[in-house]
Amino acid sequence: MIKAVIVDDEPKAIQGLSWELTNFSNDIEIIETFSNPEEAITYLNTNTPDCLFLDIQMPTMDGFQFLEKLSNKDFAVVITTAYDEYAIKALKHEAIDYLLKPIDTDDLQDTIKKIKKFNSRLVNSSKIEEVLVSFNEKFDKKKITINTDGKLIFLDIDDILFVESDGNYSTIVTSKQQNIVITKKLKEVDAILPQHYFFRIHNSFIINLNKIKEFIKSEGYVIMESNHKIPVARQRKSDFLEKL
Numbered sequence: 001m002i003k004a005v006i007v008d009d010e011p012k013a014i015q016g017l018s019w020e021l022t023n024f025s026n027d028i029e030i031i032e033t034f035s036n037p038e039e040a041i042t043y044l045n046t047n048t049p050d051c052l053f054l055d056i057q058m059p060t061m062d063g064f065q066f067l068e069k070l071s072n073k074d075f076a077v078v079i080t081t082a083y084d085e086y087a088i089k090a091l092k093h094e095a096i097d098y099l100l101k102p103i104d105t106d107d108l109q110d111t112i113k114k115i116k117k118f119n120s121r122l123v124n125s126s127k128i129e130e131v132l133v134s135f136n137e138k139f140d141k142k143k144i145t146i147n148t149d150g151k152l153i154f155l156d157i158d159d160i161l162f163v164e165s166d167g168n169y170s171t172i173v174t175s176k177q178q179n180i181v182i183t184k185k186l187k188e189v190d191a192i193l194p195q196h197y198f199f200r201i202h203n204s205f206i207i208n209l210n211k212i213k214e215f216i217k218s219e220g221y222v223i224m225e226s227n228h229k230i231p232v233a234r235q236r237k238s239d240f241l242e243k244l
Contacts, residue, residue: 002115006033007040007066008055008080017053017080017103024105025112037061041069051076051115053099056083071168071183076118078111144192146172146182153180157197161224163189163206175211175226199243202233209243 034040056063165186172180214223
């Protein structure tokens with residue numbers, strides 16, 4: 001059963017699409033509907049349906065702006081609209097299909113096939129990812145696995161200088177002058193980093209202890225090999241000195 005979410009600013013349009021989806025197919029279950037895009041974004045950033053049926057023309061934001069605000073996109077996106085001029089833009093935003101209202105039954109059946117194919121590839125991809133992560137954790141203790149932008153990065157611990165928090169995101173700064181932005185809070189990153197190499201020196205920073213060049217006691221900050229200055233939180237100072 002395909003679990004679907006509908007986002008459309010018009011309640012009547014939601015009602016009509018729900019009726020079409022459930023009456024023309026036994027494969028779809030509507031689990032949530034939203035006429036408020038912001039509420040839908042909050043839901044989709046913490047829940048993963050199998051597919052999203054998304055209207056393009058909404059008053060507070062259009063469908064493409066909506067997609068750009070999502071941190072979680074591990075589901076099929078189907079654009080639903082009464083206008084055909086958005087088709088190319090929909091493909092650029094990785095929508096798997098484009099349905100014109102009123103929706104034709106044959107078109108809907110084709111869309112359901114595409115959703116099933118998309119989800120099948122996603123399941124297989126997840127299995128491969130699990131194997132790769134498990135292999136890396138078991139056999140290569142000097143690397144961590146970072147999942148970002150639909151790809152896995154196997155990052156050498158020695159290449160990490162520090163990690164900086166940015167709310168629900170974190171930026172990994174490396175010695176190769178590469179900044180990797182990931183959709184994880186700093187405490188989540190802290191949980192996957194080996195504690196004997198790394199220390200959360202501040203609410204906003206985790207540092208690689210092996211990459212410290214200087215500790216300026218009087219001013220309360222460290223200088224990394226890259227010359228970045230990282231503050232040492234007062235309440236963490238004694239624990240930090242023990243680590244050193």
